[in-house]
Every structure is written in C-alpha cells, then in structure tokens.
Amino acid sequence: MEIRCRCGDTCIRPISKALKDIELFYKPCNDCKTEKIKKFSPLAEQINLDEIDNHFGSCKCGKRHLDIVISHVLKVMMDEGIKDKKASLRNACVPLVTPGYPTDSIPYLPKDSLVILSNEVDKGCAETIVKEVGEVKGVLKGDLRNTVGIKDSDSNPHVYELLAGCDLRCDIIQTPYGALGIYKYQREIHIEFPKVESPKIEILNKALKYCDRPAVLDCTCGPGTLGIACLKAGARKVVFNDIWNPAIETTLINLEVNGFPVKLSGSEEELIASGDKFEVYCMDIRELANCLDETFDICIIDTFPGVDTTEFVEAAGKLGKKVVVI
Numbered sequence: 001m002e003i004r005c006r007c008g009d010t011c012i013r014p015i016s017k018a019l020k021d022i023e024l025f026y027k028p029c030n031d032c033k034t035e036k037i038k039k040f041s042p043l044a045e046q047i048n049l050d051e052i053d054n055h056f057g058s059c060k061c062g063k064r065h066l067d068i069v070i071s072h073v074l075k076v077m078m079d080e081g082i083k084d085k086k087a088s089l090r091n092a093c094v095p096l097v098t099p100g101y102p103t104d105s106i107p108y109l110p111k112d113s114l115v116i117l118s119n120e121v122d123k124g125c126a127e128t129i130v131k132e133v134g135e136v137k138g139v140l141k142g143d144l145r146n147t148v149g150i151k152d153s154d155s156n157p158h159v160y161e162l163l164a165g166c167d168l169r170c171d172i173i174q175t176p177y178g179a180l181g182i183y184k185y186q187r188e189i190h191i192e193f194p195k196v197e198s199p200k201i202e203i204l205n206k207a208l209k210y211c212d213r214p215a216v217l218d219c220t221c222g223p224g225t226l227g228i229a230c231l232k233a234g235a236r237k238v239v240f241n242d243i244w245n246p247a248i249e250t251t252l253i254n255l256e257v258n259g260f261p262v263k264l265s266g267s268e269e270e271l272i273a274s275g276d277k278f279e280v281y282c283m284d285i286r287e288l289a290n291c292l293d294e295t296f297d298i299c300i301i302d303t304f305p306g307v308d309t310t311e312f313v314e315a316a317g318k319l320g321k322k323v324v325v326i
C-alpha cells in the first residue's frame with residue numbers, strides 16, 4: 001500500500017529511520033542557549049518581547065528549548081489579541097511533540113516537531129503560529145479534557161479542529177518485542193503522553209504469556225498499537241477492528257511503517273485490508289461476530305476510559321477463549 005500524509009507532505013517516514021537517531025533528536029548541541037523562564041510569571045515581565053530575536057533566535061543546530069518555542073507561540077497569541085500582556089507559559093497551550101518519546105530533560109525542538117492544542121486560538125492566529133514558529137507543524141483547537149474519537153456506534157464522534165498546518169504525530173512506544181512507531185492524526189485519536197513503560201503493553205505482555213503464537217482479535221484497535229505489538233511478539237494471526245474510520249486509516253499506515261505490508265481488499269465489503277498474518281475490519285464489535293467464523297486465543301478490548309465494557313466483553317466472548325480488558 002502506498003502511504004502519504006493527508007497534507008501531501010512527507011510527514012510519514014519508516015520507523016526504523018526515526019528510531020535510529022531518537023536519542024539525539026531532542027538533545028541540545030554545545031551552543032544551544034538555555035534560557036530560564038518561570039512558568040507562572042508573566043512572560044512580558046521576564047523578557048523584552050520587542051527584542052524577540054535576542055531571545056527567540058535559533059541556534060545554528062536549528063533547535064530551540066521547548067520553553068522558548070512556547071514563549072514564541074505565546075508572543076504571537078499576544079500580538080493577535082488572543083492572550084493579554086499578563087499571560088504566562090502555564091496554560092499557553094498543550095505542546096505535543098512528535099515523535100513523542102519520553103525524555104529525561106525538557107526537549108530542544110527541531111523544525112516541524114510540535115503540534116499544539118489550544119482552546120483559545122482562532123484560524124488567523126493559528127496560521128501565523130505555523131508560519132512564524134518553525135517548530136510548530138500544526139495547530140489544533142480543542143480541550144484536552146474532551147477525549148476525541150467514538151465510544152460506540154450509538155454515540156457521536158468528537159474531534160478537535162485543525163486550524164493550520166498538519167496534525168499527524170508519531171508516538172514511539174517501547175515493547176518487549178521492539179519499539180513501535182504509532183502515527184496518528186491527533187485531531188481524531190486520543191492523546192497519549194509518552195511513558196517509559198506503557199501500562200497497556202504490560203497487561204498485554206502478561207496475556208501473551210498464556211499462549212504460544214496466539215490468534216488475537218484486537219476488538220477496538222485505535223491506531224493499531226496493541227495488535228501490532230502482538231504481531232511483533234509472534235502472533236500467528238491478528239484481526240484488527242475499530243468502528244472509528246480514522247482509527248483504521250492510521251492502523252493501515254502503522255502496519256506498513258512498522259514492517260507489515262498492507263494489501264487493500266477493495267471489492268469485498270467488510271474486509272478493509274489484509275496482509276501476511278493480519279486482517280483489518282471497521283465494524284461495531286457486536287456485528288463483527290457475524291462475519292468472522294474463527295475462534296481467537298485472545299480478544300483485546302481497549303475502550304475509552306469510563307466506558308461500560310459489558311457489551312464489548314459479551315460480544316468478544318463469542319469470538320475468543322480469553323477476553324482481556326485493557
């Protein structure tokens with residue numbers, strides 16, 4: 001399958017390349033400036049915003065400290081009248097670095113390595129941010145407290161609004177079977193902040209120990225993280241399913257970039273795509289049972305936080321021996 005970012009640009013790269021230099025990606029060079037900015041004090045009282053080039057100029061390595069980048073974003077928001085002169089870095093916006101990777105110090109960002117989320121920006125301001133702040137590749141309007149996606153077929157999906165640039169991000173996820181790169185259009189897929197060890201992967205790892213080369217049904221696969229981890233772990237087959245179309249779109253990208261070539265099925269209605277050891281569907285889990293005539297060793301259910309999983313577990317119970325709610 002040929003893959004290309006919706007924005008038409010080269011945002012999607014093979015994961016092996018991204019992983020190669022990831023340790024150095026967010027590290028400063030010897031010449032990088034360290035500017036201490038207090039998060040709770042007004043920015044305008046700490047640096048002279050009329051002389052921004054003194055503060056905001058990039059190092060010759062092309063990177064700037066995250067706080068400097070957010071200060072620059074805040075300066076644009078003040079100029080555009082979105083924030084007042086007393087605004088501080090705290091609550092300026094939610095920074096989502098890409099690739100998302102746990103670092104032990106605050107990252108220094110290169111070009112196009114940040115998507116920001118704000119409830120206050122408008123389109124004009126967002127376009128100026130993307131134009132003037134080189135590290136920012138996309139601006140989303142929305143509230144972090146509202147999870148994006150769809151809970152089940154009975155509810156309406158919630159998405160953030162893309163105001164400017166591109167919102168495709170990649171999260172690097174460590175698993176016992178190797179690191180995965182998981183791409184997502186952040187306006188449509190819930191936000192996960194990078195952790196050294198993913199609790200979801202730990203639960204999955206325990207479940208996989210019950211069975212050698214299992215057949216796995218990932219009932220609510222999202223961008224494909226857990227199912228792809230199963231393929232990496234040596235599952236003999238994985239069926240991916242999600243009712244949310246954008247989740248399936250990114251599952252296909254993520255299979256491909258993590259080394260599992262995808263063949264789109266085209267004519268058949270229910271099967272979206274398949275590959276050497278996997279199939280991909282986009283259905284309500286309650287209906288999926290009717291079109292699969294095989295039994296799985298493990299069924300994974302990973303829903304929105306707080307969603308009642310009773311019906312999911314019941315439906316998955318018809319398809320598999322062991323149902324794991326993550």
Ligand SMILES: [Zn+2]
Nearest residue numbers: 005007011166
């Ligand atoms: Zn893009």
Ligand SMILES: [Zn+2]
Nearest residue numbers: 029032059061
């Ligand atoms: Zn530098």
